[in-house]
Amino acid sequence: MTSSALPDRAEAQAAAATADEPLLKVSGVTRYYGDRIGCTDISFDLWPGEVLAIVGESGSGKxxxxxxxxxxxxxxAGAIEYRMRDGAMRNLYQLTEAERRLLMRTDWGFVHQNPAEGLRMTVSAGANVGERLMAVGNRHYGNIRDTATSWLERVEIAADRIDDQPRAFSGGMRQRLQIARNLVTHPRLVFMDEPTGGLDVSVQARLLDMLRRLVADLGLSVIIVTHDLAVARLLSHRIVVMRHGRIIETGLTDQVLDDPREPYSQLLVSSILQA
Known part of the structure; x- marks a missing residue:
């Protein structure tokens, strides 16, 4: 992987050659906390441009x-392999710490439920976006500021707020700023942890509409954890239902939500409909 935010010609050719191959391969992933199961024997593939929702009640392991x-x-136990920009599959836990940090700063994004965990609250909105650009080698202040301004507007934050600190923003604005910070380097894979949690319904709707548009425009692969099946339906192509640390059902989102096979999935869907 290069340090550039945008793939060069060789990377573009590699991406085209591997477009019909998984971006992420998860094989038998298990995590214990002492004797307690966090998750066990999880296996699936994630494809380029695919949005996968992981759903389940609190404590399900998602x-x-x-x-x-x-x-x-x-x-x-288990293995997680990721297809790098050069087309090679690498086991994530065989990468060096420096390689993993570079991956997280460039090719990946992580959107936290609480945006304060994904932002630097005491620097400006522009600096929050600009830091990520600097991490991939950008050094020209004017270009960084112009790009940050463009991305603020893209996530529906007025350009004249670029020098304001996130602590002066509403919860919805903070979440949109966190999304801009993550997407400015054109990552290929974004992880989202309950991105609409704690937001008012009207703010959630605006955020979801923006997320759906950006994911489609950028061709992102996304893994999103949510307890909200409406979020899963709106954003995801495929869904994984977890219970007690295991996958109990998976399939196309509309198929699982409209005609769930497993009793637990049926209960999960019916409880939302009755709420």
Whole structure:
């Protein structure tokens, strides 16, 4: 992977050659906390441009799984392979710490439920976006500021707020700023942990509409953890239902939500409909 935010010609050729191959391969991933199961025997492939939703009640293991996939938490067993920009598949937990950090700063994004965890609250909105650009080698202040301004507007934040600190923003604006910070380097894979949690319904709707547009425009692959099946339906192509740390059902989102096969999935869907 190069340090550039945009793929060069060789990377573009490699991407074209591997477009019909998985971007991420997850094989038998298991995580224990002592004797307690976080998640166990999780296997699936994620494809370029695919949005995968992981759903389940609190304690189902979905956040543990997301943290293992994003290298924030080492699995007890199993393998997670990622297709680098040169087309080579690499086991994420065989990368050096420096290689993983570079991946997280450039080719990946991570959108936290609480945007304060994904932002620097005491520097300006522009600096939050600009930091990520500097991480991929940009050094020209004028270009960085212009790009930051463009991205603020793209996530529906007025350009004249570029010098304001995130602590002066509303919760919805902070979340949109966090999204801009993550997407400015044109990552190929973005992890999202309950990105609409804690937001008012009207703010959620605006954020979801923006997310759906950006994901489609940028051709992103996304793994999103959510307890909200409406979010899963709106954003995802495919869905994974977890319970007690295991995958109990998976399939196309509309198929699973409209005609769930497993009793637990049926209960999950019916409880939302009755709410």
């Amino acid at each position: 956040t543990t799984l997301l943290n293992c996939l994003s290298t924030r938490l080492a699995p007890t």
